[in-house]
Structures are given as structure tokens and as C-alpha cells.
Amino acid sequence: MFLDVHTHVPVGDVSPGEPSPGNPSILAIENRHSHFGESTGSRYVSAGLHPWYIRPETLADDFEKLSRYAVQPQVIAIGECGLDKLTATDWDTQCRAFEWQIALAEELRKPLVIHCVKAFQECLAFLRETSVPVIFHGVNNRLSLIRPVIEAGYFLSFGKTLLHPNAAILDTFRAVPLEQLFLETDDSPTDIREIYKTAARLRNIPEKEIVLQLESNFGKVFKQ
Numbered sequence: 410m411f412l413d414v415h416t417h418v419p420v421g422d423v424s425p426g427e428p429s430p431g432n433p434s435i436l437a438i439e440n441r442h443s444h445f446g447e448s449t450g451s452r453y454v455s456a457g458l459h460p461w462y463i464r465p466e467t468l469a470d471d472f473e474k475l476s477r478y479a480v481q482p483q484v485i486a487i488g489e490c491g492l493d494k495l496t497a498t499d500w501d502t503q504c505r506a507f508e509w510q511i512a513l514a515e516e517l518r519k520p521l522v523i524h525c526v527k528a529f530q531e532c533l534a535f536l537r538e539t540s541v542p543v544i545f546h547g548v549n550n551r552l553s554l555i556r557p558v559i560e561a562g563y564f565l566s567f568g569k570t571l572l573h574p575n576a577a578i579l580d581t582f583r584a585v586p587l588e589q590l591f592l593e594t595d596d597s598p599t600d601i602r603e604i605y606k607t608a609a610r611l612r613n614i615p616e617k618e619i620v621l622q623l624e625s626n627f628g629k630v631f632k633q
Contacts, residue, residue, distance in 0.1 A: 410417055410434060410435075410436055410620070410624055411434055411435045411592060411601050411602050411620065412435075412436050412437075412591070412592070412601075412623050412624065413435060413436070413437035413438065413592070413593055413594050413601040414488070414522075414544065414546070414564055414566050414591040414592065414599070415438060415440055415455065415522060415544075415546045415547070415568075415591075415593040415595055416437050416439055416440065416593060416594045416595065416596075416601075417437065417439070417440055417441055417595060417596045418439075418553055418594065418596070418597075418598060419424055419511065419578055424510070426493055434477060434586050435602070436453070436627075437453070437594075437601070438453045438454065438455050438485065438486065439452050439453065439454050439455070440454070440455045440456075440457075440489060440490055440499040440522070441455070441456045441461040442456075442458065442462055442464065442489070443459060443478070443493075445475055445478035445602060446474070446478075447550050449483040449589075450483075451482060451483065452483060452569060452589045453483060453485055454483055454484050454486055454619075455484070455485065455486035455487070455488055455489070455522050456475060456478055456479055456486075456487065456488075457475065457487050457489050457507060457510055457522065458472065458490055458494055458506045458509070458510060458578050459489055459490065459497050459524060459580065460490070460491060460492060460493045460503045460506065460507075460524060461493065461498065461508045463494070463498055463499075463502055463503065464498075464502070465501075465502045465514050468502060468505065470566055471570050472506070472509050472510075473570050475510075475513070476513055478546070479513060479517060479519070479632050480517065481503075483513055484519070485520070486514075486519055486520045486521065486522050486544075486631070487513055487519050487520070487521050487522070488508075488510065488514075488521050488522065488523060488524070488544075489508040489516040489519070489522045489524040489530040489541050489605070490511075490521065490522070490523065490524065490547075491507055491524040491525075491528070491530050491555060492504070492507060492524075492525060492526070492528035492531050493525070493526040493528065494526060494527040494528050495526050495527060496526070502532075504593065505536055505543055506561060507532075508535060511535060511536065511539055512538075512557030513564075514541050515539065515541060518541060519541060519542055520541055520543065520544060520630050520631065521536075521539065521541060521542070521543045521544070521557035522544050522546050523536075523543060523544065523545045523546065523563075524546065524547070525545060527628055529550075529555075529557065529558065530557075532545075533558070533561060536546075536561070536563075540565065542563075542629070542630040543561075543563040543564065544563050544564040544565070544566055544591060544630065545558055545563055545564070545566065545592070546566040546591075546593060546595070547566065547567075547568055547583075548565045548566060548567050548569075548570075548581065548582075548583060549567075549570040550578075550611040551577040551578075551580070551581060552580050552581045555585075556584070559584065559585060559586070559589060562589070563589065564589050564591055564626065564630060565585050565589055565590060565591070565592070565607070566590075566591035567582055567590070567591075567592055567593070567604075568583075568591045568592065568593045568595045568597060568599075569594070569595065569597040569599050569603060569604070570612045571592075571604055571607050571608055572599065572603070572604070572607055574611070579611065580589050582608075582611060583611065587612075587618075587619065587622045588604060588620070588622065588625075589626075590623065591623060591625065591626060591627075592604050592608060592617075592619075592623065604618060605620065606617075609619060
């Protein structure tokens with residue numbers, strides 16, 4: 410089974426734990442940052458308040474909607490949520506939203522999917538007391554920034570940047586233990602199977618080894 414741990418591209422309705430009918434070998438987690446009144450169908454979903462889209466005047470109401478939505482069993486992770494120093498969103502609002510969502514994940518005992526841009530030190534500080542699994546998604550940073558994430562025992566998810574990596578991304582990807590690795594498509598139409606194939610080549614290991622290890626990681630994080 411090929412696991413796409415974070416995608417914004419809608420997938421067909423599937424029963425939890427079952428592959429997409431359009432891609433029978435792929436299990437994807439669809440991310441949502443709004444429209445929390447809509448049904449999940451029978452998809453696996455992660456849901457959170459993305460730092461790009463939160464506003465101080467609507468934050469409390471949006472978080473209440475998220476909280477109601479997140480109790481559904483098909484919502485298997487909180488996020489993506491986190492901190493972004495390049496977005497126009499007020500920093501205090503970002504921090505408040507992130508803190509609330511960490512608390513929600515703890516309350517519901519669901520993993521966190523993290524969006525982090527130029528704020529690794531701050532994100533790690535907020536996560537210091539967190540006991541649920543944590544996935545930093547869309548990793549494309551140099552190893553000096555990512556090493557504290559690895560050392561904290563968190564998971565790291567790589568996507569389309571593996572298809573055309575620079576030297577810094579290659580160093581980071583090869584340094585992440587397979588036991589802390591996930592792969593994703595995010596907002597790219599790329600086939601997750603291509604990312605798996607490339608990941609195996611970059612690590613110089615059989616593709617099946619990555620497939621089996623990520624299945625094990627998925628079971629640990631999402632308790633499947």
C-alpha cells in the first residue's frame with residue numbers, strides 16, 4: 410500500500426482503511442482547512458486551521474467549528490497547523506491558533522500535522538509538552554534546521570521536492586531515519602507512487618522496504 414499522508418487533491422470516497430477506487434494501491438489522507446460543516450464522506454481526513462487563512466476576528470468561531478468536526482472518526486489528524494513567518498497573518502493570532510489546536514489534538518488523542526516556515530524553534534517550543542504523534546509536512550529544509558525535529562522523535566514528510574532535489578534537501582532526506590519518514594503529494598498532481606520510487610532510489614534501498622516501513626509508521630501514528 411502506498412500512503413499519501415498529506416494531500417489537498419480530493420480523493421474518491423473510500424471506507425476508512427481502504428484504498429481509493431481510482432488508485433487501488435493508494436491510501437491518502439485529504440487535508441481540509443475550511444468547510445468544516447461538510448461531510449467527510451468515508452475518506453480519511455486531516456483538519457486544521459492553516460496559518461495562512463486564520464483571522465483574529467473569526468478565530469474563536471472557526472476553532473469551535475473545527476472542534477466539532479474533528480471528533481468524527483474519519484478525521485484522523487489535526488492540522489495542518491503551525492507557524493509561518495512569511496505569511497501576512499498576525500503572529501499572535503498564529504500562536505493562539507496553534508496552541509488551541511495542540512490542546513485539541515491532546516484532548517482527542519489524534520496526531521498533529523505541522524506547517525512550519527522559518528519558525529522551527531518556535532514550533533518546537535510549543536510542541537515541547539505534546540504527547541501525541543507529530544508530523545512535520547512538506548519538508549524542504551537544510552539539515553541544520555531539521556535536526557532538532559529528528560532528535561525530538563517527530564515524523565517528517567517529504568513530497569515533490571524529492572523529484573528535483575538540491576544538495577541540501579538530499580542531505581536532509583538521507584539523514585531522516587526510515588522509522589520517522591512519511592511521503593506526500595500536498596497540492597501537487599504528482600502520483601505518490603512516483604515519489605516512493607524516487608525516495609527508494611535516493612536512499613539506495615528497495616522500494617518495498619520503504620513501502621513496508623511507512624505502513625508500519627502509519628500504524629503507529631494513526632493506530633490502525
